[in-house]
Amino acid sequence: MARLSYAVLGLALFLLLWEAAPRLGLIQSLFLPPPSAIPGAFLGELRAGFWVDAVLASLGHYLLGLAVGTASGTALGIAAALNDRLEAGLSWVVRILRPVPGLAWVPFAVVWFGITEAAATFIIVVGVFWINYYAAFGAAKAVDRDLLEVADAFGHGGTWPRLVKVVLPGSTAGILAGVRTGLGQAWMAVVAAELFGVPGLGQRMMQASSLLATDVVVVYMITIAALYGLTDAIFVQVRDRLLAWQR
Amino acid sequence: MAALIDIRDLAIGYGDAPPVLEGFSATLEPGSFTALVGPSGVGKSTLLRVLSGLAAPRAGSVALPGRAQPGRRTTAMVFQEARLLPWRRVAGNVAFGLEGLGLPSTERRARAEETLALVGLGEMGRRWPHQLSGGQRQRVNLARALAVAPELLLLDEPFSALDAITRHTLQDELLRLWRETGTTILFVTHDLDEAVYLADRVILLGGRPARAVRDFRVDLHRPRERDTTAFAERVRELRGALSESVADGAGI
Numbered sequence: 001m002a003r004l005s006y007a008v009l010g011l012a013l014f015l016l017l018w019e020a021a022p023r024l025g026l027i028q029s030l031f032l033p034p035p036s037a038i039p040g041a042f043l044g045e046l047r048a049g050f051w052v053d054a055v056l057a058s059l060g061h062y063l064l065g066l067a068v069g070t071a072s073g074t075a076l077g078i079a080a081a082l083n084d085r086l087e088a089g090l091s092w093v094v095r096i097l098r099p100v101p102g103l104a105w106v107p108f109a110v111v112w113f114g115i116t117e118a119a120a121t122f123i124i125v126v127g128v129f130w131i132n133y134y135a136a137f138g139a140a141k142a143v144d145r146d147l148l149e150v151a152d153a154f155g156h157g158g159t160w161p162r163l164v165k166v167v168l169p170g171s172t173a174g175i176l177a178g179v180r181t182g183l184g185q186a187w188m189a190v191v192a193a194e195l196f197g198v199p200g201l202g203q204r205m206m207q208a209s210s211l212l213a214t215d216v217v218v219v220y221m222i223t224i225a226a227l228y229g230l231t232d233a234i235f236v237q238v239r240d241r242l243l244a245w246q247r
Numbered sequence: 248m249a250a251l252i253d254i255r256d257l258a259i260g261y262g263d264a265p266p267v268l269e270g271f272s273a274t275l276e277p278g279s280f281t282a283l284v285g286p287s288g289v290g291k292s293t294l295l296r297v298l299s300g301l302a303a304p305r306a307g308s309v310a311l312p313g314r315a316q317p318g319r320r321t322t323a324m325v326f327q328e329a330r331l332l333p334w335r336r337v338a339g340n341v342a343f344g345l346e347g348l349g350l351p352s353t354e355r356r357a358r359a360e361e362t363l364a365l366v367g368l369g370e371m372g373r374r375w376p377h378q379l380s381g382g383q384r385q386r387v388n389l390a391r392a393l394a395v396a397p398e399l400l401l402l403d404e405p406f407s408a409l410d411a412i413t414r415h416t417l418q419d420e421l422l423r424l425w426r427e428t429g430t431t432i433l434f435v436t437h438d439l440d441e442a443v444y445l446a447d448r449v450i451l452l453g454g455r456p457a458r459a460v461r462d463f464r465v466d467l468h469r470p471r472e473r474d475t476t477a478f479a480e481r482v483r484e485l486r487g488a489l490s491e492s493v494a495d496g497a498g499i
Contacts, residue, residue, distance in 0.1 A: 146330050152301055153324045154344035154395070161347065169334040245334045247377045 033215035038222065041215035050204055055223065058190050058200035061117060062227075065124025065193075066186045070179055073129040077136030078167065082159075094133070102127040102189050106196055120193035120200065127189030128182035135178020139171030173246065176239050183235055187228045251277055252399055252431060257307035258456075259290045259297060266305055268294060269456040275399070280425055280432045282442035284485070285452030286493050291435045292327075295401045298433065299324045312398050318348050323392035325402040329384035331376040337387055338363060338372035344395040362394040363387075365424065382413040386420075393424060402434045406441070418445060422469070439489070443481045444471055451485070453492025460492045 015035050022029040029037070045051040080087040105126050113119035143166060151157060151166045194202025201220050208216035252275040260266035268290035275281055283291050296302040298309055299322045311321050323344060331340045342359040350358075363372055366386040376384060385405060392400055402421075406414040422445065425432055436442050442449045443465055451461040463485065467477055 146326070146328065147332060149301060150326070150330050150332070150343075153299055154391070155320060155347050156343075165343075165346075166332070169332070172334070245336075245375050245377075247375075 030212060030214060033218055037215045038218055041213070042219045045204075045216060045219055051219075051223070053199070054201045054204045054220070055227070057198075058194065058202070059227070061120045061124055061193060061198070061200060062186055062190050065121040065189070066128060066182065068121070069125035069128035069186070070132050070182055072125070073132030073182075074136040074175055074178070077133040077138075078140045078163075078171070080133075081137045081140035082163070082167065094130075098130050100126075103192050106192065109193075110196060115197045117198060119196075120190075120198040123193035124186050124189040127192075128186050131182045131185055132175070132178045135181070136171065136175050139174025139178075140167055142174065143167050143170040173243055176242065180232070180235055180239070183231050184228060187224055187231075191224070251275070251310075252312075253310040254298075255308045255310070257294070257297065257309070258305040259293050259302075260305050260456075261293075266456045268452070268458070270458050271307070271452075273450060273459065273462075275431050275433065278429045278431055279448065280446045281434065282446035282449045283433060283435045283452065284437060284439060284442050284449060284489065285457065286489070287437065289452040289457035291452060292403050295324065295403050295433065295435055298322060298399065299401055316396075318345075318350055318354075318396070320344060320348070320395040320397050322399045322401060323395050323397035325389050325392045325400070325405045327404045327407060329376070329381075329388040331384060331387055331391075333376050335376075336372065337368065337374050337376065337379070340376065340387055341372075341390045341394050343391055348395075358394055359390075362390045365393065365427070366390045366420065382409055382417065385409060385417060389417075389421070389424070393428065393430075396428070397430060400430045400432045402432065404436055407436070407438065414441075421445065439482050439485045440473070443467075443478060443485065444473065449485060451488055451492060453489070461488045463488075 018032070019034045019036060021027050022032050022034045033041075042051070076090075080090055102123055105123055109119040109122045113122060147166050147170060148162060151162050156162060156165050190200065191202035191205065194200040195206055197203060201224060205217055205220045208214075208220070254271065254273045254275075257268065257271040258266045259268040259271075267288065271294070273281075283294065285291055293302060297304045298311075301324075331337075332343065335343070338356070338359045341362055342355045345355045345358060360369070360372060363369055366389055368383060368386055368390065371379065371383065371387075376387070379387065388405065406417050409417065418441065434442075434445060446465055449461075449463040449465060450459050451463070452458070453460040463481075465481060467481065471478060
């Protein structure tokens with residue numbers, strides 16, 4: 001209970017300072033719109049229909065990109081962990097591709113897919129792929145060898161039974177840690193993916209900022225934060241159910 | 248009735264090193280209880296792994312009854328550490344070896360419950376492994392192996408990490424389960440008292456490379472009493488043979 005009241009107090013102080021700074025003339029309200037200006041800006045966006053459209057469009061990119069990036073990154077990570085030749089073959093490919101930031105892929109996304117939903121989705125896929133690759137690779141490598149031997153001893157020595165009965169359940173915690181990092185990373189990638197004109201939250205933010213409508217920019221910042229909070233809260237519920245066996 | 252198990256001229260080694268065990272032959276009578284003792288490093292655990300198909304021998308052969316009866320496995324292993332799958336409930340762990348045998352899930356579940364009751368954990372099926380004590384985990388380890396009704400039950404020092412009271416209780420439990428199931432047992436231990444208490448026959452490994460240096464019949468009738476002179480006599484005899492074999496083994 002004490003924790004909660006401190007959290008509320010901290011948030012109230014933060015909003016108060018934010019409100020006071022432009023009002024006391026410490027900073028121009030164009031540069032930092034006070035929080036009291038946000039609800040009005042939000043209602044304007046909502047009534048014009050921009051907000052719902054942007055949220056739905058971005059959620060579409062987000063969920064598809066997240067699903068494809070997470071599934072492919074996890075699958076390749078586990079495959080590399082189980083197969084020494086694949087791991088060795090990928091080692092330098094991974095070192096070359098991994099440090100390339102998501103934004104650097106934008107020109108290629110546009111060339112390959114045009115200004116399309118697919119281009120935006122591609123940027124998000126790239127943004128979460130490596131996180132999940134490394135998380136799954138590490139988790140699958142760390143699976144207890146003694147438990148793999150138990151699988152062998154009880155007739156589950158084949159690649160598929162080992163994978164399904166020991167490797168996957170044994171690396172679930174590690175894989176899910178990667179998925180969770182990806183959840184946040186993918187929202188950042190959404191904004192980058194929409195900067196070049198694909199409709200969504202990022203595009204609407206860019207339009208508002210070019211018109212110096214900073215209050216509208218803040219509306220979309222808060223929207224992304226809220227959507228992230230929601231996806232993360234849902235994720236934690238699912239994770240706790242999947243990992244109920246842990247103490 | 249379990250079938251005869253025939254081990255012929257087995258050699259075991261690691262990598263390019265000279266073999267640790269050589270020329271090991273033994274015939275295990277159906278339904279017999281054999282203990283395998285010897286100093287560490289003679290390949291006792293590896294011998295069990297070879298018999299269960301987890302490792303290949305360098306030479307020699309093992310004649311096990313083929314997979315005759317459906318719904319059973321030829322061998323089953325009870326590991327030194329419980330090695331339960333932490334993401335499966337206790338009943339799921341016991342059913343682990345039953346999967347892939349073509350049994351319907353209702354029968355798998357029924358057999359897991361039955362075996363859990365047999366090891367005295369009838370009420371624990373819904374628990375997670377981390378909610379059990381060390382002794383209870385070892386019972387689940389045992390139940391997992393018994394559930395597949397093996398022709399040959401292999402145990403690798405299963406009670407060595409337990410306190411004395413739990414160990415003695417589980418030794419008696421094992422003897423009861425052996426009588427009830429009639430399975431053939433090969434039990435690795437370095438505890439001579441345990442070997443004499445449990446087994447019909449004690450095979451002593453020693454030397455370098457190791458071979459079977461002695462083969463004792465334990466002719467004490469059951470239930471055995473630890474505090475009798477006959478029992479102490481057998482343990483002393485075994486200890487003498489063990490230290491003799493250690494003294495013979497060059498470089499130990």
